[in-house]
Structure formats: C-alpha cells, structure tokens
Amino acid sequence: MAEPSPPSPSPPNPNYVVPPTLPGDQPLPSPPGSDPQPRFLFPFPKRPFLRVTSEYDSDSSIFLHKVSCKLFDSLAKLKLSFQNNNKGEIAEPQVAFSSKYLSIHYDVEEQNALIRSSFDVGPRLHLRATHDVKAKQGEVAMVADLVEPGYALELSSPVPTVGLPIATFKFPLGEISLQEREKGEEVKRTLSVNGIVKGQVLNGVCTAQYSEEELKLRYTYK
Incomplete structure (x- = not known):
C-alpha cells in the first residue's frame, strides 16, 4: 500500500496579528567612550x-x-x-x-671623528676596522678564533697599507706577533718578533716582554 501523503499546511489566519516590537527589544546604543581604540598601521615610535x-x-x-x-x-x-x-x-x-x-x-x-666597526664574517671569523678621519689613517684586522677558547690568530694592517700585514698569535698567557720593519740606512725590510708572556709565580705576577731584540723581565709581588 502507498504511504499517505503529509497534510498540506493550513492557510494563514487573516485574524492573526503580529505583536509590535517593543522599544526595549531594540539593541541599545553603546555608551560613549566604549568604542574600541583605533589601530594604526604604523605605530608611533616611543620617546x-x-x-x-x-x-x-x-x-x-x-x-x-x-x-x-x-x-x-x-x-x-x-x-x-x-x-x-x-x-x-x-x-x-x-x-x-x-x-x-x-x-x-x-x-x-x-673637528675630528674616530670611526670603529666590527662584525662577524663567520662562526669563528671577525672583522675589525678603525679610521681616524682627520689623520686619514686607520687599521683593518681579521681575527680567527681557534678550536681552544682563548686562542686566536689575527692579521692586521694599517691604512694606507705599508708592507706585509702583522700576524699575531694570542693565547691565554700572552701573545706573539711577527711584523715587517725597516732597518738600516738602505731601508732593508726584515721580519721582527715581538711578544709578551704573563703568568703567576708564587705570590706574584711575572711578565716577560720581548721587543726590538730586547728582553725585559718584571716581577710584581702581591
């Protein structure tokens, strides 16, 4: 047997009156001062x-x-x-x-300016530069940190460049540098070694400084 069809909806009652909307049902306007603050695309910098x-x-x-x-x-x-x-x-x-x-x-x-700049070139490589504007002189140095902490190798050169760069090996107790110098009346260029070593001996500090083929020893007692 066929299923009975659902009953058709009854026509609207002409005597039905829709109740009017009361004033209290309308949304109240937001009080003054409650509006959200405007957002700026570019915030003003702080003083x-x-x-x-x-x-x-x-x-x-x-x-x-x-x-x-x-x-x-x-x-x-x-x-x-x-x-x-x-x-x-x-x-x-x-x-x-x-x-x-x-x-x-x-x-x-x-009326002179001294400009210094330093930044990392790599994980263990650093570049440092200094320039004196009035004297038109400066220095450029490249520092490489070695595997052990406190050990570094530095190559520095004055600007304008004169001769070979200065090579300096730094370690926790001091440093040793190798640089080119002019020697003699005929202006011969030779390599000279300079260095300084400082360490604690007994209750004091012993310092050994080698420069221009002269060795100086100093002991400070604390």
Whole structure:
C-alpha cells in the first residue's frame, strides 16, 4: 500500500496579528567612550629615554656633564659629554654614537671623528676596522678564533697599507706577533718578533716582554 501523503499546511489566519516590537527589544546604543581604540598601521615610535648625570671635581673645580639616550629600541646609544668651570665656560665637548656594529666618536673642538666597526664574517671569523678621519689613517684586522677558547690568530694592517700585514698569535698567557720593519740606512725590510708572556709565580705576577731584540723581565709581588 502507498504511504499517505503529509497534510498540506493550513492557510494563514487573516485574524492573526503580529505583536509590535517593543522599544526595549531594540539593541541599545553603546555608551560613549566604549568604542574600541583605533589601530594604526604604523605605530608611533616611543620617546627615547634621556639620562643626565653631572659630577664635580673639587681639585680642579670643574663640572663633568653627560647626556645620553637610547635609540631604536635600545639598539643604539647617543651620548653628549662636556665640561664647564666656575665661570660657565664649556670645554671638551664630545659626541658619541655607539651600536653593536658601529661606533662614532666626534671631538667638536678638534673637528675630528674616530670611526670603529666590527662584525662577524663567520662562526669563528671577525672583522675589525678603525679610521681616524682627520689623520686619514686607520687599521683593518681579521681575527680567527681557534678550536681552544682563548686562542686566536689575527692579521692586521694599517691604512694606507705599508708592507706585509702583522700576524699575531694570542693565547691565554700572552701573545706573539711577527711584523715587517725597516732597518738600516738602505731601508732593508726584515721580519721582527715581538711578544709578551704573563703568568703567576708564587705570590706574584711575572711578565716577560720581548721587543726590538730586547728582553725585559718584571716581577710584581702581591
């Protein structure tokens, strides 16, 4: 037998009245001040933290002032230092900028800047450079850390380059360097060995320094 079909829906009652919407059923407007704060695509940088220190030297009657602030989320530091006497005269103003890889020291009176830079070339290889702007001189050095801690091999050369680079072997008790020198009136270039070794002997420190074919020994008792 065929299943009976479901009954058809009854027509709407014309006497049915939809109740009106009460005012309390409508959503209330949000109170003032509750709107979420606007979000900026690029946040404003924070104001740098400023630090001011002053010291007084009673012997020379001079005030030492330092003003420093950190920049770029403490990635760099800017420092201003100067001195003034009891007459209010400012002397030796200097400006310094320092970061992890670069530092610039500017002398206002001398109008000279000393630039230093250092960064890692590899896991055990480091590059260091120094340049004096006014003297137009500097130095470039490559340092290689050896397997054991405290041991390193350094190759350094002045800028402008004169002769071969200086090779220096560093170890925990001192260092030994090999460099080229000019000797004699005919300007002959020879290799010279310089070194310094320092170690503790009994209750003191013994230092042996070899430079320009001279050996100097020094013992300091503590």
